[in-house]
Amino acid sequence: MAMFLIRRIGHGILVLWLISVAVFALFFVAPSNVAQTLAGRQGTPETIALIKHRLGLDLPVWQQYLHFLGNAVKGNLGYDYYHQVPVTHIIGQALPITVSLALGAAVLWLALGVFNGVISATHPRSLADRGLTLFALFFYSFPSFLLGLLLLYFLYFRLTLSGFGWFPAGGYAPLAGGIGPWFQHLLLPWVALALLLAATYTRLTRGSMLDVLGEDYIRTARSKGIRESRVVVVHGLRSALTPVVTQFGIDLGQLIGGVVVTETVFSLPGLGQTAVTAINQQDLPVIIGIVLFASAAVVVANILVDIGYAVLDPRVRLH
Amino acid sequence: MALLQVRDLKVSFDTPDGTVRAVRGLSFDVEAGQTLAVVGESGSGKSVATQTITGLTRGAKVSGTAYFDGTDLITADQATLRRLRGAQIGMIFQDPLSSLHPQYRIGWQIVEMIRAHDLTISKQAARKRAAELLTLVGIPRAAERIDDYPHQFSGGMRQRVMIAMAMALDPALLIADEPTTALDVTVQAQVLNVMRRLQEQFGTAIILITHDLGVVAEMADEVVVMYAGAVMERAPRRDIFYRNHHPYTQGLLASLPARSEDRLTPIPGTPPSLISLPKGCPFAARCSHVFDKCSEPPPLTDVGGDPRHQSACWLPHDVNEAVAS
Numbered sequence: 001m002a003m004f005l006i007r008r009i010g011h012g013i014l015v016l017w018l019i020s021v022a023v024f025a026l027f028f029v030a031p032s033n034v035a036q037t038l039a040g041r042q043g044t045p046e047t048i049a050l051i052k053h054r055l056g057l058d059l060p061v062w063q064q065y066l067h068f069l070g071n072a073v074k075g076n077l078g079y080d081y082y083h084q085v086p087v088t089h090i091i092g093q094a095l096p097i098t099v100s101l102a103l104g105a106a107v108l109w110l111a112l113g114v115f116n117g118v119i120s121a122t123h124p125r126s127l128a129d130r131g132l133t134l135f136a137l138f139f140y141s142f143p144s145f146l147l148g149l150l151l152l153y154f155l156y157f158r159l160t161l162s163g164f165g166w167f168p169a170g171g172y173a174p175l176a177g178g179i180g181p182w183f184q185h186l187l188l189p190w191v192a193l194a195l196l197l198a199a200t201y202t203r204l205t206r207g208s209m210l211d212v213l214g215e216d217y218i219r220t221a222r223s224k225g226i227r228e229s230r231v232v233v234v235h236g237l238r239s240a241l242t243p244v245v246t247q248f249g250i251d252l253g254q255l256i257g258g259v260v261v262t263e264t265v266f267s268l269p270g271l272g273q274t275a276v277t278a279i280n281q282q283d284l285p286v287i288i289g290i291v292l293f294a295s296a297a298v299v300v301a302n303i304l305v306d307i308g309y310a311v312l313d314p315r316v317r318l319h
Numbered sequence: 320m321a322l323l324q325v326r327d328l329k330v331s332f333d334t335p336d337g338t339v340r341a342v343r344g345l346s347f348d349v350e351a352g353q354t355l356a357v358v359g360e361s362g363s364g365k366s367v368a369t370q371t372i373t374g375l376t377r378g379a380k381v382s383g384t385a386y387f388d389g390t391d392l393i394t395a396d397q398a399t400l401r402r403l404r405g406a407q408i409g410m411i412f413q414d415p416l417s418s419l420h421p422q423y424r425i426g427w428q429i430v431e432m433i434r435a436h437d438l439t440i441s442k443q444a445a446r447k448r449a450a451e452l453l454t455l456v457g458i459p460r461a462a463e464r465i466d467d468y469p470h471q472f473s474g475g476m477r478q479r480v481m482i483a484m485a486m487a488l489d490p491a492l493l494i495a496d497e498p499t500t501a502l503d504v505t506v507q508a509q510v511l512n513v514m515r516r517l518q519e520q521f522g523t524a525i526i527l528i529t530h531d532l533g534v535v536a537e538m539a540d541e542v543v544v545m546y547a548g549a550v551m552e553r554a555p556r557r558d559i560f561y562r563n564h565h566p567y568t569q570g571l572l573a574s575l576p577a578r579s580e581d582r583l584t585p586i587p588g589t590p591p592s593l594i595s596l597p598k599g600c601p602f603a604a605r606c607s608h609v610f611d612k613c614s615e616p617p618p619l620t621d622v623g624g625d626p627r628h629q630s631a632c633w634l635p636h637d638v639n640e641a642v643a644s
C-alpha cells in the first residue's frame with residue numbers, strides 16, 4: 001500500500017510537470033498580445049514594454065518557466081495579469097461551485113445509471129428494460145450543451161412564462177446562503193450533466209449485472225434460500241460494481257469537459273467558466289493554475305478510485 | 320413414504336431454434352438417509368432436473384410433481400421454496416472455484432446462510448457454528464481461516480467449504496451436482512469421504528449427480544441412469560454393476576477405466592438433439608443391439624429380480640443378464 005501510494009504520487013507529479021511544460025509551450029507558440037490589451041488602444045510602445053516588464057513577459061521563456069515552477073512548488077501559482085489577484089485565490093473562489101456541480105452530478109448519474117442498469121438486468125427484454133435502453137441511447141447521443149439549453153428553455157423559460165418560477169436562469173447561490181437556493185440553482189446543471197453520463201452507466205451496469213447474475217456464485221446464493229432482492233443487491237451488484245468503478249475513474253477526466261460546458265451554459269462562475277474566460281484573455285497564470293489544479297484533482301481521484309477498487313474486490317492487490 | 324418423490328417431471332425451454340425438451344417424464348424416489356446417484360453423459364438433463372425441483376431453473380415450462388416431505392415443490396410458491404432451500408435442501412455444485420462469492424469471506428458466507436433461515440441466532444453464535452462446521456469438514460485452523468476469502472483456498476478446500484455451508488442447517492436432503500468432477504483424484508476421494516462422514520453423522524439423504532461410475536460404486540445406494548432427459552435404467556447399486564440390463568448402462572460401464580492403465584471405450588456417437596428427438600428409443604442411433612421394435616418408445620418396466628430394478632429397453636429381460644456379464 002505504501003509503495004503503491006509512493007509510486008502513484010510520483011507518477012502524478014511527473015504528469016503535472018509535463019502538463020505545466022506543455023501549457024507553457026503552447027502559450028508561447030501562439031503570439032501573445034496581453035500587454036497590448038492591457039495598455040489599451042492608445043498604449044504607446046513604451047507603456048507596452050513597461051507592462052511586459054512588470055508581468056515578467058520580457059524575460060526568456062525558460063526563465064519565466066523556472067520562475068513559475070519555483071513559486072508553484074511553494075504553493076504560489078502567481079497573479080492574474082489583469083487585476084493581480086493571486087491565482088490560488090481565484091481557484092479558491094471558483095472551487096466550491098465546481099465541486100458542488102461535479103459531486104452532485106456524479107451522485108445523480110451514478111444513482112440513476114446503477115439503478116436503471118439493475119432494473120434492466122433483472123428484467124431483461126421487459127418493457128422497462130427496453131424503455132430504459134432507449135432512454136439511455138437517446139441521452140448518450142445528445143450534445144451536452146444542447147441538453148443544457150433545452151433544459152433551460154423548457155424548465156426555466158417556458159415554466160417562468162407560465163408563472164412557475166421554479167428554476168433560475170442560471171448563476172450560483174452559495175451554500176452558506178441556505179440549502180434551498182443552492183439546490184434550486186444547481187438542479188438543472190446537475191441533471192444536464194448527469195443525464196449525459198447516466199446513459200453510459202445504465203448500459204454498463206446492465207451488461208455487467210447480466211454477466212454476474214449468470215455466475216455460479218449467484219446460483220449458490222439462491223440455493224442458500226436468501227431473498228431474491230438480497231441476491232441481486234448484496235451478491236450481484238457487489239460484483240457488478242467493479243467495472244462501474246473503473247469507468248468512473250476514466251470518466252473523471254471527461255467530467256471536466258462536461259463541467260466546462262455546463263458551467264458556461266448555466267452561467268456558473270466555477271473553474272470551467274473561469275478557465276474559459278482566462279483563455280479568451282490569454283491570462284496565462286490563471287490558465288495554467290486551473291489546468292494544473294484540475295489535473296491534480298484527476299490524479300488524486302484516480303488514486304482514490306484504485307483504492308476503492310481494491311476495497312471492493314479482495315483479490316485485487318495494489319502495487 | 321420416500322423423502323423426495325418425483326413423478327413424471329418434464330422440463331422444456333423455448334429457444335429460437337425450437338423447444339429443448341431437457342427432461343422428459345422423469346420419476347425417482349430418494350429415501351431418507353440414502354444416497355441416490357444420478358448418472359448420464361453431459362446434457363442428459365441431470366442438472367436441469369435437480370435445479371428445477373429446487374426452483375432454480377428460470378424460463379422453463381415445467382410439469383409433473385415432486386413431493387418433498389409432503390410439499391409439492393413444482394407447484395410451491397417462491398417463498399416456500401426459498402424457505403426450503405438451504406434449510407431443508409442443501410446444494411453443492413460442480414465448480415468449487417466459481418461457486419463461492421469471490422468478494423466475501425467464507426465465514427460471512429456461511430453465517431449469511433444460517434441467519435437467512437433463523438434470525439434468532441446471534442451473529443456470534445452463527446460464526447461459532449460456522450467455525451465448527453469448517454472443522455467438521457476438515458479445514459485446518461478453521462477459527463483463523465474463517466476470515467479468509469475463497470481465493471485463499473485450494474479447489475478441494477473450497478468444495479469442503481461448500482459442503483460445510485450446505486450442511487450448516489442440517490438439511491434432510493443434500494443435492495451434490497458433480498461435486499468432485501473439477502478436482503483431481505486424491506482430492507476427489509477426500510471430498511467424497513467428508514460427504515459420507517457427514518451423511519452418517521446427520522442422516523442426510525443425498526442426490527449425487529455424476530458421470531463417474533467410480534464415484535457411484537463408492538457412494539450410491541440406488542442409481543438412476545439418465546439419457547436424453549429420461550430414465551434408461553434404475554436399480555440398486557449392485558444391480559447396476561452386476562445385473563444391468565440397458566445397453567446404455569453397459570456402454571457407460573465399458574467406458575469406465577477399472578485401473579488407470581486400462582483403455583476406455585467410450586460409447587460411439589453423440590446424444591440426439593433435444594429439439595427433435597427420435598420417435599422410438601432415444602439410444603437407438605448408438606445402440607449395437609438395435610432391432611425393429613426399437614422404433615417404438617420402450618417403457619420403463621421391471622427387469623425381474625430386485626423389485627426396484629427397471630429398464631427402458633425392448634431387449635428381453637431374462638436373456639440380458641448373460642449379455643451383461
Ligand SMILES: Nc1ncnc2c1ncn2[C@@H]1O[C@H](COP(=O)(O)OP(=O)(O)OP(=O)(O)O)[C@@H](O)[C@H]1O
Pocket residue numbers: 332334339341359360361362363364365366367368530593
Ligand atoms: N436455459 C436453458 N435453455 C435452453 N436449453 C437449456 C437450458 N438449460 C439447459 N438446457 C439444455 O438442457 C439439456 C440438459 O442440460 P443439463 O445441464 O441438465 O445436463 P447435465 O446432465 O447436467 O450435463 P452435464 O453433465 O454437462 O452437467 C442440455 O442440452 C442443455 O443444453
Ligand code: SF4
Pocket residue numbers: 565566567600601602603604606607608609610612613617631632633634
Ligand atoms: S430399446 Fe433397442 S435401441 Fe433402445 S437400448 Fe434397447 S435395444 Fe437398444
Ligand SMILES: [Mg+2]
Pocket residue numbers: 365366367496
Ligand atoms: Mg450438469
